[in-house]
Amino acid sequence: MGIFKVFKSLVIDSLDTITKGSAKYHLWMGFLTLVMLIGMYCYSIQLEEGLSATGMSDRVSWGLYISNFTFLVGVAAAAVMLVMPTYVLKDIDFKQAVLIGEGLAVAALIMCLAFVVADMGGPSVLWHMIPGIGVFNFPNSMLTWDVIVLNGYLFINISIPFYILFKHYQNKEAKKSVYVPGAILSVFWAVGIHLVTAFLYQGLQARPFWNNALLGPRFLASAFAAGPALIILVLAVIRTFTAFKIEDKTIKKIAMIVTVAAQINLIMLVSELFKEFYAPTHHSESAYYLFFGLHGKTALLPWIWTAIPINVLATIILTFNKFRNNLKVLYVCCGLLFVAIWIEKGFGLIVPGFIPGPYGKIVEYLPSGIEIGVTISIWALGAFVFTILAKTAIGIELGELRYKDKNAENV
Amino acid sequence: MSENKKWYSLDLGLNKTKKSSGTCGCGNAEGSCSSTPKKEEELSPDEFYEAAINASIGEERHKDGFDQVFDVKMDRRSAFRKLTASLLIGAGAVSTSCSVTTGDKSKEKAQIDWEEQFKGNYKLMTDEEKQGTIERLMRSYELRTDKNISMTAENAAEDVLFGYAFNISKCQGYMNCVSACVEENNQDRNSEMQYIRIHEMKDGEGFKFDKADDNYYHEVPAEGHFYMGTQCFHCDNPPCVEVCPVQATWKEEDGLVVIDYDWCVGCRYCMAACPYDGRRFNWSKPEVPENEVNKNQHYLGNRMRKKGVMEKCTFCVQRTRKGKNPACVEACPTGARIFGNLLDPKSTIRWVLENKKVFRLKEDLGTEPKFWYFMD
Ligand code: SF4
Numbered sequence A: 001m002g003i004f005k006v007f008k009s010l011v012i013d014s015l016d017t018i019t020k021g022s023a024k025y026h027l028w029m030g031f032l033t034l035v036m037l038i039g040m041y042c043y044s045i046q047l048e049e050g051l052s053a054t055g056m057s058d059r060v061s062w063g064l065y066i067s068n069f070t071f072l073v074g075v076a077a078a079a080v081m082l083v084m085p086t087y088v089l090k091d092i093d094f095k096q097a098v099l100i101g102e103g104l105a106v107a108a109l110i111m112c113l114a115f116v117v118a119d120m121g122g123p124s125v126l127w128h129m130i131p132g133i134g135v136f137n138f139p140n141s142m143l144t145w146d147v148i149v150l151n152g153y154l155f156i157n158i159s160i161p162f163y164i165l166f167k168h169y170q171n172k173e174a175k176k177s178v179y180v181p182g183a184i185l186s187v188f189w190a191v192g193i194h195l196v197t198a199f200l201y202q203g204l205q206a207r208p209f210w211n212n213a214l215l216g217p218r219f220l221a222s223a224f225a226a227g228p229a230l231i232i233l234v235l236a237v238i239r240t241f242t243a244f245k246i247e248d249k250t251i252k253k254i255a256m257i258v259t260v261a262a263q264i265n266l267i268m269l270v271s272e273l274f275k276e277f278y279a280p281t282h283h284s285e286s287a288y289y290l291f292f293g294l295h296g297k298t299a300l301l302p303w304i305w306t307a308i309p310i311n312v313l314a315t316i317i318l319t320f321n322k323f324r325n326n327l328k329v330l331y332v333c334c335g336l337l338f339v340a341i342w343i344e345k346g347f348g349l350i351v352p353g354f355i356p357g358p359y360g361k362i363v364e365y366l367p368s369g370i371e372i373g374v375t376i377s378i379w380a381l382g383a384f385v386f387t388i389l390a391k392t393a394i395g396i397e398l399g400e401l402r403y404k405d406k407n408a409e410n411v
Numbered sequence B: 001m002s003e004n005k006k007w008y009s010l011d012l013g014l015n016k017t018k019k020s021s022g023t024c025g026c027g028n029a030e031g032s033c034s035s036t037p038k039k040e041e042e043l044s045p046d047e048f049y050e051a052a053i054n055a056s057i058g059e060e061r062h063k064d065g066f067d068q069v070f071d072v073k074m075d076r077r078s079a080f081r082k083l084t085a086s087l088l089i090g091a092g093a094v095s096t097s098c099s100v101t102t103g104d105k106s107k108e109k110a111q112i113d114w115e116e117q118f119k120g121n122y123k124l125m126t127d128e129e130k131q132g133t134i135e136r137l138m139r140s141y142e143l144r145t146d147k148n149i150s151m152t153a154e155n156a157a158e159d160v161l162f163g164y165a166f167n168i169s170k171c172q173g174y175m176n177c178v179s180a181c182v183e184e185n186n187q188d189r190n191s192e193m194q195y196i197r198i199h200e201m202k203d204g205e206g207f208k209f210d211k212a213d214d215n216y217y218h219e220v221p222a223e224g225h226f227y228m229g230t231q232c233f234h235c236d237n238p239p240c241v242e243v244c245p246v247q248a249t250w251k252e253e254d255g256l257v258v259i260d261y262d263w264c265v266g267c268r269y270c271m272a273a274c275p276y277d278g279r280r281f282n283w284s285k286p287e288v289p290e291n292e293v294n295k296n297q298h299y300l301g302n303r304m305r306k307k308g309v310m311e312k313c314t315f316c317v318q319r320t321r322k323g324k325n326p327a328c329v330e331a332c333p334t335g336a337r338i339f340g341n342l343l344d345p346k347s348t349i350r351w352v353l354e355n356k357k358v359f360r361l362k363e364d365l366g367t368e369p370k371f372w373y374f375m376d
């Protein structure tokens, strides 16, 4: 009963905070809402016409949606890089960052699910996938594994911060014995979501570009570079716009994680390129298409040749302590890295898997306007969700939001 | 089955007697095994139910005690249906089907749509349920167009395993098979969907698929070229079936790999998993002019599809389960296409397999296609 009352008051209080803010804040939220509305309109066209409204075809049957889904799973998984030291190794530094990280994970997961739903041909029969009511092809289909691990991860990442904030809201300390096991679980789970998502592609003998043992590990490495890079950027924004204190030390520690992951990612890239180009076989054609174009078809070249140089450049800059410790340089590098990995792990991974087709046919893919609209609006949805979560969390952590019990003597 | 191998291989039943024709696979000839062999005639309702489950879910049953799960699932589904129904009634969303002012017909239509929306997976249906859904589909077509179609839900026959052989020496690239297939299977005319692709290749270069043209519009046979066709190969170890998250696609007892169009959620994972470009997706609402609709349909075959679902060659299940050849085989003027029962030692297809140097595409993937190529 008491808990229920506190919860009600929390909801009211957080509604109160998220509807109040500076003009900039309102502008930001208004902008996101507008983008989401446009996206909804685009999606309604897609529902009406079918997926022919997108640029996908029988030859390239997954595109921008699944690319973004794949990338965002990585971003979600990266929250764990912060969870681990904070909760388990008692590294106080990360404490504030971790709430932000988990909020980011929740937003990323919501975007993932939205992308998957946007990609479905029959969203009205999605209940076929609900275990118990529909038919769940578990354990044969990796997609069912993915559904389980993503939803589980979403649950963990909602409940841990919620528990902590809920306690702080009532001016109580969160009990370690409650959230530490959850945090440890989420560490393993995060690796799981990323590996399972990689296995989704890795397990297809039909697509040699994906059917490659390095895919899973490379997913992890790139995720642990791109995710924390995004967290650094978000922390930088929060630092400038709110009273929430994030020390330089915290950001620098995360930068360390980004750097190591980016370096490992590069090593794996070299290994992959070596395998594809030193002794090229028939199976290297997709890689050829991606990097050099095939039979005059070169749609992906500008993308990948943007991604690779900035990836290498950012990694090299980050490697030097002097540059990394300069926050301005760090932010730029994180931004570059994020974009580079988005291209590489999204577009650069999904589309070449289909090109050339099973019989060598090359049909190129370019997303349609509708597809881009829906994609951008799902990103806006993610930003919207994250802003709400972060605003509430920051309010509670700063002590602005507190449960006011009428019977309690202290306020 | 060859126990000493870790990977899968196609079993044509050449080396064994009838023991595997039952669905239990225990090999017990005395019949003390619990699953009843399928006999169409003289079955009590219970036995019939049992046999129907066996026929539809096959080996999964003894894999994981599917029996119980099966029962539970259906119960939960109907509970779910009732729950949503009551919710929607509460919301007034079914007002059309309840209101007195709307005609009987639209009421019936709404009723049918309702039941179709919440029906189960065809693979798990009993024979009565299968009958129920095809009757609803036929009635719904009649209500919408005032025309009748005939749809069947024929199950796989015993001791049948369909296979296909393609004579590369004979094919001249006329593509009669392609148009026959489109007409037979009610494929979308707008997007010009075709299950069969004929690849035109240069003499002297061998099988260079990447240099082949599968979309030619010139007179055939073109000088210095040879032709070969591809379509869904009905793999015996189909990767497309493994990956489907909702079991909307599966391998039937007679070897056909089929799709329940009403159960498919349109994720296109199977398409990514197929190494043979065998699958086609309905990117928009498929359209067939009313007078061109083939009205002899099978639930798993050429019935009308909707947008956002997967489809593919079914070896014309609506014809082949009635003992006829697929439309492509019948249409081919050169006799390059051979179809038949792999388990029948006297069939032409068996003769080809035993007397010609046959090969299959991408054998290294272990998919075991039931589609062979050969040359004279
Ligand atoms: S050819 Fe493709 S679609 Fe047909 S059964 Fe094999 S994997 Fe499945």
Ligand code: SF4
Residues within 6 Å of the ligand: B243, B244, B245, B246, B247, B248, B249, B259, B263, B264, B265, B266, B267, B268, B269, B270, B271, B309, B310
């Ligand atoms: S598209 Fe349909 S048949 Fe194919 S995997 Fe998805 S749900 Fe299954």
